Amino acid sequence: MKVLVTGAAGQVGTELLALDGQRGLSFVGRTRADLDITDAEAVRAAVADVDAVVNCAAYTAVDQAEEDRDRAFAVNATAPGLLAAATAARGIPLIHISTDYVFDGTKSGAYGEDDPVAPLGVYGASKEAGEQAVRTANPKHLILRTAWVYAAHGKNFVRTMLRVGATRDALKVVKDQHGTPTAAKDIAAAIADILAKIGDRQSDWGTYHLTARGNATWYDFARAIFDRAAPATGRKPEIAAIPSSEYPTPAKRPENSVLDCAKIDRIWAPPRRPWQDGMADVVDALVAAGEGKAG
Numbered sequence: 001m002k003v004l005v006t007g008a009a010g011q012v013g014t015e016l017l018a019l020d021g022q023r024g025l026s027f028v029g030r031t032r033a034d035l036d037i038t039d040a041e042a043v044r045a046a047v048a049d050v051d052a053v054v055n056c057a058a059y060t061a062v063d064q065a066e067e068d069r070d071r072a073f074a075v076n077a078t079a080p081g082l083l084a085a086a087t088a089a090r091g092i093p094l095i096h097i098s099t100d101y102v103f104d105g106t107k108s109g110a111y112g113e114d115d116p117v118a119p120l121g122v123y124g125a126s127k128e129a130g131e132q133a134v135r136t137a138n139p140k141h142l143i144l145r146t147a148w149v150y151a152a153h154g155k156n157f158v159r160t161m162l163r164v165g166a167t168r169d170a171l172k173v174v175k176d177q178h179g180t181p182t183a184a185k186d187i188a189a190a191i192a193d194i195l196a197k198i199g200d201r202q203s204d205w206g207t208y209h210l211t212a213r214g215n216a217t218w219y220d221f222a223r224a225i226f227d228r229a230a231p232a233t234g235r236k237p238e239i240a241a242i243p244s245s246e247y248p249t250p251a252k253r254p255e256n257s258v259l260d261c262a263k264i265d266r267i268w269a270p271p272r273r274p275w276q277d278g279m280a281d282v283v284d285a286l287v288a289a290g291e292g293k294a295g
Contacts, residue, residue, distance in 0.1 A: 165237045
């Protein structure tokens, strides 16, 4: 199966391309420089000779989106609609990555796929609009909502913690936001598993939640990162737990981002590891590359 991957230079896109050749999958990566996904003609040409598309491209600067609404909606809403229309015209499936930020975080338990969406900011609103565009344009779609993505490359919480922890003895980290840290490598593995099965399915399209197993706060996540890294880096700063009110940001974050993944487990059964396992792999890789060490 030949699969086009948009956003190929991003965290999930990079990890998907690393799986090229496995399980009969051939990935063709396109970066922002290679393909303007807001250009309908370019999108149609890009999907002309593939069997499926995975849209990993997104405008993910959550705070900047508050001031850059037009660009956020162009990338996160208009472009997925163009990809959905182009893939529908060829009768091929589209896997589109979405986010926990479509919810407002006020629910006391984990969010299911059918819970009402209520994004708090421009980023979440643009991603929710992208979901609607995909559903409207291509019935053969899988929308995968995930959360708190990180990798051993790109900009993410793990790398930020190791960087600041290398020079600071004390840090403050938010403890009243709950979610599931999810390694990009694990998302890619799940997508590859689904793609390997997708040819046998004539149904089971729709919206799914896909994260690692378990949940944590950003404070819990930070502690786990430093606990894992400390034996190699010699750095373990004191971490103070703070409320979100002490760390104001232009875009409000949902307090509860925990997603219920029972549906995808039941229908597609992709591999899903505990979040701590993905974190350990990424931290080990970063520390081996020299990150997190003083000087």
